[in-house]
Amino acid sequence: MSSPTSAGTPDTGRGSALPGLARTLVYTVRAAFRTDARLALVTLTLAPAAWLDGTLAALFLKFLTDAALAHDGVAVVVAVSTLVVTLAGGWVTASFGRRLQHTLQEKAGVALEDELIQVSAGTPTLQHLERSDYLDRLDPLRKEAWIVHWTLESLAQTLGALAQTVLTIALLASVQPVLALLPVFGIPALLVGRAAALRERDAQEATGELRRRQHHLVTLATNASPGKEVRVFGIGDRLLRLSRETWRVEHARRTRVAWVGAGWQVVASAFFAVGFVGALVVVGNAVAAGLAGVGDLALALVLAATMSGNVGMVVSMFQWLAGCLAVGSRFLWLVDHARDEHRTVGASPATAARVPDRLRDAIELAEVTFTYPGTSRVVLDKVSLRLPAGRVVALVGANGAGKTTLVKLLCGMYAPTSGSIRVDGTDLTEFDLTQWRARCTGAFQDHARFEVTLREAVAIGDLDGGPGERAVADALEAAGAGTLVDVLPNGLSTQLGPTWPGGTDLSGGQWQKVALARGLMRPEPLLTVLDEPTASLDAPTEEALFAGYAAQSGTRGAHAVTLLVSHRFSTVRTADHIVVLAGTGVAEQGSHEELVARGGTYAQLYELQARGYR
Structure with a gap:
């Protein structure tokens, strides 16, 4: 912990000026x-x-x-x-x-x-x-x-x-x-x-x-x-x-x-x-x-x-x-x-291009460079990727490699500093971002803990769909939390959060499974992002859940892209395509077998992590 007197200042100005009095x-x-x-x-x-x-x-x-x-x-x-x-x-x-x-x-x-x-x-x-x-x-x-x-x-x-x-x-x-x-x-x-x-x-x-x-x-x-x-x-x-x-x-x-x-x-x-x-x-x-x-x-x-x-x-x-x-x-x-x-950022609803009902080709990143506003460090530098429709793509790399930043760009949370992101050939900036995000879903490492009833905490994932109790229960089951309904005092009606009257706290792993279930609620997403949502779970459980997500993505009619983000190399080997981020760009990419045979960064780190489970 540093002394308050050593606090730094932003690399650039303080943004737009405050409005006048x-x-x-x-x-x-x-x-x-x-x-x-x-x-x-x-x-x-x-x-x-x-x-x-x-x-x-x-x-x-x-x-x-x-x-x-x-x-x-x-x-x-x-x-x-x-x-x-x-x-x-x-x-x-x-x-x-x-x-x-x-x-x-x-x-x-x-x-x-x-x-x-x-x-x-x-x-x-x-x-x-x-x-x-x-x-x-x-x-x-x-x-x-x-x-x-x-x-x-x-x-x-x-x-x-x-x-x-x-x-x-x-x-x-x-x-x-x-x-x-x-x-x-x-x-x-x-x-x-x-x-x-x-x-x-x-x-x-x-x-x-x-x-x-x-x-x-x-x-x-x-x-x-x-x-x-x-x-x-x-x-x-x-x-x-x-x-x-x-x-x-x-x-x-x-x-x-x-x-x-x-x-x-x-x-x-x-x-x-x-x-x-x-x-x-x-x-x-x-x-x-x-x-x-x-x-x-x-x-x-x-x-x-x-x-x-x-x-x-x-x-x-x-x-x-x-x-x-x-x-x-x-x-x-x-x-x-x-x-x-x-x-x-993005287009207005009146002039925006129509978000496709289903992916027919791919989501592509072309020469994408990104620097967070207010800073000077380049996080991603001229990254080009193709995420084919209906495929499961794994994104791996060390902490700080830019995995979460890439997820934010794909979800439209930030616009690239340069380069473009295209969905079936249409630039993401031509969409109304609200409509684009309505076709995205996922779960995140820093997921929210919604202190409402268990039913509401899951149903939030598809408010427009008005999901019923059966859909919520199915999502919990797919997220490996099916037994949670049985162990909680009031089932789906249980108030979550210990600070509320009659509220029940969940373990870190249980909260993550609720977040995963929430990410499964939208029936026809074009992009499903799983950004290290299972960090509190053991590797076998994470692998099983990722495999379930991958299997489900292939059955969805929207021909969606599923992006799995993890620092555990062993849990993403079932992905159709694996991208390794290092430095500020893509170090290598290919299937699990191709990357292992290549003997590069992925193969070395995969072997190093696998050795720990032997």
């Missing part, structure tokens, strides 16, 4: 109105109105003072009544508004989570989930998405603070026109507040990797899966030390920015204090000269003090709004990224 504001406000236009409108109306009671109360206090000095009893009663009504109205408005705002925030939160799932899961490629600099942007969004719900509220409060400031200026000018210049002394505070908010946003993005690392360390210490190794190797104290050090470095960087901003705010506040004192001197002289009354003095004193608070509140509200927009800009960036991916 103004555009983010428009987007989030529109989203709030889409969620509930009535509540959004009420929020934007009541919140600013609640800010005006204090300023209006100061005006009625002036009337009360003048009436009292004039010994006008009726005017005193009117002024007192108006003052009470104003203050009570402000209290009622604020209380009623808070209740409605809470309801709107709750609705907006659900809508945001829905859109986040839709956008993230619907993005064609995996860049935003695998690229480190993109993860630095997504991490605050995952943890602080709730802040976006407050955008409309913070906007309403900011408008309220500004409305109060405008009314205060008008009333001050009615006492002495020169007092209208008092807000000028508050401009530095506004500028400093805006600059501080932008610097804090930049600091948050710059320290994103450190926050992710600290969260990862906490996860290692608090999750059951790594818990065994944490205890066996006695690394609990090491995790604690690294977590503290990571937090210290991240906190120091952000705190440094915050302290600089606070220092400038002190300077700006001192500048405003000069204007405040000057305003009092002007009004005091006017009263002494008989140009203003005692009521005017009372009004000016209250309003000048209110203006001091107003400047601070406007700055605070602006910073709050900027904080909401900083998180919102990450969400809008994800929306933009998804739109760009849809536009540049």
Whole structure:
């Protein structure tokens, strides 16, 4: 485990820039109105109105003072009544508004989570989930998405603070026109507040990797899966030390920015204090000269003090709004990224080529080169392969040889950097990727553990087909998990996952078999990918399952390609064709017998692994 201070930086830039705050504001406000236009409108109306009671109360206090000095009893009663009504109205408005705002925030939160799932899961490629600099942007969004719900509220409060400031200026000018210049002394505070908010946003993005690392360390210490190794190797104290050090470095960087901003705010506040004192001197002289009354003095004193608070509140509200927009800009960036991916990866449904009902020739890779976005290392270099229709092709090679990357390219999770992938002669980029993936299936080494019922965990593999119980049971049987239904307490209705009431945890091998069964649910795939889905199973079991997959692929009417990916050479010998990846390309390919007779890399590694089972 390396020290957090040694964290590297991406090889290239940080991807597309974050959207501007103004555009983010428009987007989030529109989203709030889409969620509930009535509540959004009420929020934007009541919140600013609640800010005006204090300023209006100061005006009625002036009337009360003048009436009292004039010994006008009726005017005193009117002024007192108006003052009470104003203050009570402000209290009622604020209380009623808070209740409605809470309801709107709750609705907006659900809508945001829905859109986040839709956008993230619907993005064609995996860049935003695998690229480190993109993860630095997504991490605050995952943890602080709730802040976006407050955008409309913070906007309403900011408008309220500004409305109060405008009314205060008008009333001050009615006492002495020169007092209208008092807000000028508050401009530095506004500028400093805006600059501080932008610097804090930049600091948050710059320290994103450190926050992710600290969260990862906490996860290692608090999750059951790594818990065994944490205890066996006695690394609990090491995790604690690294977590503290990571937090210290991240906190120091952000705190440094915050302290600089606070220092400038002190300077700006001192500048405003000069204007405040000057305003009092002007009004005091006017009263002494008989140009203003005692009521005017009372009004000016209250309003000048209110203006001091107003400047601070406007700055605070602006910073709050900027904080909401900083998180919102990450969400809008994800929306933009998804739109760009849809536009540049694959074809639109309206113009896309039709995905064939069955393969007639092959899936071919021609001079395919690939480098992961944001990196400079070439993973695959000018790879050319032919995957014949109706055949089982095995892909073998050492860890890091590019096997999983090749699988991602075939499934359209990434587009080749150069070269092409063709399906019966049609470039994969000419298909609508959603339609292409609807004709793909498979199981993966890093498969998902869907904590739903066993029936649902398997049926997910063919949602469009609406599979019945018989199809689910057949898939489990084909995946070597037929007995699982009998041993689980509620059969197919058993809740999976130990954290749920009545839930049952599965072993690693059982979870993998459920994933395999899921991959068997689609009846007519064009491409079946098995990317080391049986790593937790022993070699004989893996070989038997692969053989079953191979036999089944030959009976499917779509004439599909079945791609078996494994680091176990002995389990893929039944494949029709074997491809050995090494370095960044294809080292050799052929049938098992041909490769063994050739005496190359495959033969050597096959013999080495076979020797371990003798």
